[in-house]
Structure formats: structure tokens, C-alpha cells
Amino acid sequence: MARRTPLTPDQLTAALAGLPEWSGDTSGIERTVQGIDFADAAEVMADLALAAGELDHHPDVDVRWRTLRIAVTTHSAGGVTELDVEYARRADEALAPFTDTDPELAAQVDTLLAPDRQPGSGA
Numbered sequence: 001m002a003r004r005t006p007l008t009p010d011q012l013t014a015a016l017a018g019l020p021e022w023s024g025d026t027s028g029i030e031r032t033v034q035g036i037d038f039a040d041a042a043e044v045m046a047d048l049a050l051a052a053g054e055l056d057h058h059p060d061v062d063v064r065w066r067t068l069r070i071a072v073t074t075h076s077a078g079g080v081t082e083l084d085v086e087y088a089r090r091a092d093e094a095l096a097p098f099t100d101t102d103p104e105l106a107a108q109v110d111t112l113l114a115p116d117r118q119p120g121s122g123a
């Protein structure tokens with residue numbers, strides 16, 4: 001499939017199944033991250049710009065205090081294409097350091113911060 005051919009609704013549904021943080025319809029897809037630090041969002045923005053240059057594909061980005069919204073569509077095709085899906089994957093990679101929480105690591109941090117409040121401590 002050509003990368004700039006509009007996806008059918010079924011193709012989009014399949015693509016979004018692999019992008020759980022993204023939503024939208026055949027006209028465009030988007031991801032909003034709540035609670036991100038403004039300086040972290042600026043760092044993500046630099047990666048987004050790099051990906052846009054590499055893919056020759058450009059997102060709409062909205063950075064506000066503690067909110068980052070990324071939206072993509074293929075203007076020339078009038079809808080979502082494989083290129084948007086690829087861009088969304090790249091955006092997820094850029095966001096991963098600021099949004100992914102490793103459950104094991106989180107448990108370790110909890111233990112360090114409140115050793116008396118762990119399961120089995122009787123507290």
C-alpha cells in the first residue's frame with residue numbers, strides 16, 4: 001500500500017489497535033499527554049521535529065502548561081495514511097522516557113519512600 005493512500009475505516013481500526021494512546025477517525029489521529037513537565041514537552045518537541053524531517057511528515061503540536069497534544073493527518077491525501085501511523089509510532093518513542101512507568105521500578109521507589117507501608121509490613 002502506498003504510504004500516502006488514505007486508510008479505510010477498517011485499516012484505521014487495525015492501526016489504532018497497535019497505538020493504544022491514540023484516537024481519532026479517518027480524518028486525523030491524535031494523542032494527548034496530561035501532566036508532562038513543560039521542559040520535558042520541549043524536549044519531546046525536538047524529537048518530533050527530527051522525526052518530521054526524516055519522514056517529511058509534519059504534525060500539529062500544541063504545548064501548554066502540563067499538556068502536550070500531537071495530531072497528524074496527511075493533508076495531501078485528505079485523511080489518515082500509513083505515514084501518519086508511522087509518525088505516531090515515532091512520537092510514542094519520543095514520549096516513552098516521559099510517560100512509561102516500569103511497574104517493577106515504581107514498586108522499588110514505593111519501598112524506598114515508605115518502607116513501613118508495604119504489603120506484609122502490618123502497617
Ligand SMILES: C[C@H](O)[C@H](O)[C@H]1CNC2=NC(N)=NC(=O)C2=N1
Pocket residue numbers: 056057058059072073074075076077
Ligand atoms: C512536499 C512534501 O512532501 C509535502 O508538502 C509534505 C510535507 N509534510 C506533510 N505533512 C503532513 N502532515 N501532511 C502532508 O500532506 C505533508 N506533505
